[in-house]
Amino acid sequence: MPVDMELEKVLRPYQYEMPPYPPKVITLANGKKMVVRQAAREDVPVILKSVHPCLFIERDYYDIVSARLYGELLAWYRHRVKSEYTLIGQIDGYLVGIVNGRMETDKVGMSYHTLAIDRGLRIGSHLFAAKMEYHLEYLGQEEVLIVAESPIGFRRWMIEYPLEETKIPHELGGGDSWRLTREIYFAAKPRLVVGERPVPKELMDEAEADIKFADDDTIRERIAGLKGR
Amino acid sequence: MRDVAVIGVGMIQFGRRDEDSLMDMLAYASLKALDDAGLGDQSVDAVYVGNMGGGAIQHQSAIASSLVDRLSLLPAAAETVENGPASGGSAVKNGLLAVASGYYDTVLVVGGEKMRDLTGWRATDFVATMTHPTAEYIYGITLPGMAGMFTRLYMEKYGVTREMLVAVAIKNQDMGGLNPYAHVEMAITKEGIYDNPASIVNNPVVADPLHLYDACPVSDGAAALILCPLDKIKNPAKPSVVIAGFGQATDTQTLQEREDPTDLKAVTLAAQQAFERAKLKPSDIHVAELHDAFTILEIAESEHVGFFKKGEGGKAALAGKTKLGGQIPINVSGGLKARGHPVGGTGVAQVVDIVWQLRHELPKNRQVKNAQNGLTVNFGGFGNNVLAFVLRRVQQ
16 A cells, blocks of 8 residues: 555654564474464464454454454554564464564553464463563563453463452553563463473474464364364 | 163264253254164153253253153153262163163153353352362362362372373373264373473363363263163164163262272272172273263272272273273273263263264274173262163174
8 A cells, every 4th residue: 555654654653672582382282382483564464364264253252352453463564553562373384373462661561462273272371471471571571461351361361370450451441451560470480481492493494484374264163163172 | 670771872062062052952962862763753751861050050940841842752751860970870870770660661861961151160169069068168179179189199099190190181082082072172192291391381280189181171062862671672773782780879978088088989889789780790891981070080990890909090091901902991982081071961971982882883993892891980979979880782
């Protein structure tokens, strides 16, 4: 689309310097290796192809989470959100999960969404943990503000860490924010944050070569199929 | 008493069935069993429904009456049987006695539960209502909590290790992946749930020393079977299977009152009764469905029913003796661990799976070769109400 660069400079928000998230590999319950790495802005069109079919899945609030994530990714792609980042999980090159967030200030992180495209493997838990790891260990922030839009998210984040309740409004609207402080994060880290670095070259090469994505029916089956998900 | 045959069986896929009501699931399973029995328009004399939570979860009671009407089986006698997670087994027992006694000739037994209407913790609380209200429940005990304490004691007394529990979990999920009716289809690996630092997240502690993959899922599901006197079967289209024996025993409601909390007396007694009535012994059994709500229970029950000596069940599991092709294949269906555990449906589903085994109807990768005799154990409470059934293929 045509862009007026002079106006564009006004519309584009300020961006903090964001050190990269170092990739890691996690062995899942089924023995598969999931590479967790930072996505680049130019990856967004491919990632959106995996998010799109989830927009129509009502189960476990996938519709609302996917719709919001779709908008957030698009906003990042079109330079309409400040200091956003996206981490992805890939198994055999296939995209199996997405998390995103942004820097609200240099001290405060804003967690956006967690979308597991393959279920039953705690991919959401692993990716959410990676997101928190990024904010607190690599971006060097003091705290992250978090809300949950599904009971599963509430159980995974608010209860498992456990997060601290606040009266601070969250950017996503809805309920007030819950806060992950450095103290809570480092207390929870031994039981919730895993992964090995460096990622073996062959796995990293496979992940970076191409973000593969399953077809829409497969994604819907993996998320909302009847079998144990 | 008459010999009682299972002439029809049916099951629906266990799992999360958002689109189906409890009554839908019971009806689907029943129709499959009626169809399998070839009853056509012929009605049944009586219907027994095993269900634990219809009143508490769906706010629906008198479920059997409703099912009879739904299936146009009027004026068949109808009863709902509630006996905790042994409700299904109790429904089978009631149907068996009704036919064996000569009061009824054709009986439909169906068991089912719709638990996924609840969040996980509310489902856990619902199941905990079977514990002693003032000695256990009010202190916050849950079934995973009880199983955790039981496991710790069993480990200390009999040398059961986590590796043995992991072997049971992997075996049952492997088999669940082959079962089209199973809730959990995902295979797991030792590396993924035990041997790797990531297993702390993949397989977190639920109730020490039990981990996530030591526990069965919370399931929706239903299964059904049709019983009739063996001597009424003429020119059967399928091999006949009889319920050759059953046993039922109770134990103290609270674990603390048992002389030895690791001794599942009700399992031992129920199995002994079933074997005596069937005139068989544990070594005559070719396939078993045991109540593995937690992996430790498969190991403990395999010892209490007499397949292995005390302290040998875990070693047997680790050595592959309970796998398909092993000394005594246990939970070839995936068991509660993988087929799932819709509490009121489990006891019926176990019998249905054994009937398929004894008819030799399963695909090769799930069929116990030339199976003639099978055993089920349906475990209510924490072993305070247990039913066992011995089934036998009738030689034609």
